[in-house]
Amino acid sequence: MGKLALPTIQIAGGWIIDPSQDRDEIGDLWISRGHILPTGASYEEAEIVIDARGLIVCPGLIDVHVHLREPGNEEDETIATGAAAALAGGVTSVACMPNTIPPIDSQAAAEFVVLQGQRARQANVYPVGAVSKGRKGEELASLGQLVAGGAVAFTDDGAPVASAALMRRALEYSKMFDRVIMQHCQVPELTVGGVMNEGFESIRLGLAGMPDAAEDIMVARDIRLAEITGGRLHIQHISTARSVELVREGKRRGV
Template identity: 80%
Template sequence: MQTIQIQGGRVIDPSQNIDMITDVWLGRGRVLAIGGSSETADIVIDATGLIVCPGLIDVHVHLREPGDEPDETIATGAASALAGGVTSVACMPNTRPAIDNKGAAEFVVLQAQRAGKANVYPVGAVSKGREGLELAELGGLVEGGAVAFTDDGAPVSSASLMRRALQYALMFDKVIMQHCQVMELTVGGVMNEGFESARLGLPGMPAAAEDIMVARDIRLAEITGGRVHIQHVSTSRAVELISEGRRRGIRVSGEACPHHFTLTDECLKDFDTNFKMNPPLRTADDVAAVIDGLRDGTLELLATDHAPHAREKKLREIDQAPFGIVGLETLIPITVHGLVEPGHLTWPEVIRKLTIAPAELLGIPKGTLKPGADADVTIIDPNIKWKIDPTKFVSKSRNTPYGGWDVKGRAHTVIVNGEIRYTMPGVEHRNRSNPTA
């Protein structure tokens, strides 16, 4: 296997508190060293002006396979991850059938190995068939490769089942990821409930539907000692509740998605289904609260909730169209736009939320450039300006609210397991020892 020297980049590795201009050496699928090495490099990547960091990890993606392959497959989703600078993803179990048993989890792992793109970690369903009635075989799922549990796409509505899940998962020290939504309060809803929904005549989903379940599940985590992770936090009250829970030592964490810190419910004014997601886009006050939560550490992670849907599914009346947007390939530029450029977070803070923090949440040996670690590296060009063009997405789907945006920042080179698996259009890396390879 080739030895790669990534030369002269700004190396940011929050797991070691590193932020300096130096070299990173990779070989035999591992990180060899930061700084100097006695090895000879087969490939030298000039990273001058670029950021070099552990491969980014996205704990919340939908890869749609099995069941909805017209939207995305494990292979196309894992390739889309690479194009977004993401080397590891955790995929949600709301496929058809659901990932609710050992064999199903193994299928995901096998398909990801066949694809040879980003690393894919299955998240198992909490309940059999994601029906919210009985616990799935969580132990079997873990043996099949599952790194966490969720019924995402829908909440675990039953407080009793959620309590049992939090308790039972303790024996694997795995986290329950919860999509918080009290379904009785959101019947028929397509957007945030408030002035905008009243203006447009669209059925709303109140913020309280999210807040109430966040409060409930934090309390359940408290009485069980279990670990709950609040997915796609979108409301100001949810941020407060998580913050309070963490102060009290309860094992609760939260993630924020780029659309929830860059867009508001006013974007629905033209009934464009690319702005229909769940949780819905909220108000400017909620956006500010999510950003504050990211700043003060309440929200430890960034995640995309990558939710591809084939064109014909989104090209429907707004109540018929499914929720969700393609997220992986816009993660870096929209994070730059929403967090870095306005000065809310520094690059090391952003990278922490996309590397060591998600690795620790899932308990996977990723997210670090410590010598001996897996050679997963993302090289980011933080200054390149480009226009988001959905027709050029690597993902199978095109449903993004960011089409046509002029943005800054993009994945330059993405290395997984010591192999260069993605380079930005126009970038090429030559092998010194074998220039034709």
């Protein structure tokens, strides 16, 4: 169907939330020929009326941390099924983590994800490239080639970049491409064998715990590295109060 043949749609009575337009209100949204019409004007009767009472009407959401199991574990999920599930939930764009088999650590791997996302014709799919080759934390991946392949950020998610020297180089190089390093903050030596937070409950259950400091130490380190390099840092899945404080302090310093 061509754009000129698209029907006029009235989304009626929904809770409209759009920060870009400073809208947070109950009202109607009109769409004509594929375009949202200005608010406040009166329009002719719509060809399609959607009752949105009790529902939220907002721009498509963006999920910056998803795990699509392709390549390597397609029996669990593919890029197509994951993108379809995202769209069904109102998420129109996803950034997928590189902890696949093989990892997204090359231009070809990033291009594969982009192509599969385009073929799916569902939510927009953006690959996040690995920081290190093979996600082994030893050698910096070819960040420039990953960007050329479509990578929108870098992470070894599922594993931390444990080496401070490697993390520093990653922040320096990613700055050249205006990309963010997304870090899984966890000091490996403090969490070996751990299955839960260290504390009374871990002792009571007889299970190996992971101390808060395992996260706090790396959060503090990486904020400082971002500060001295001018790189962009996103700390993933924060779980301790001290980490939250460190992030706030870093933001106040302009990191």
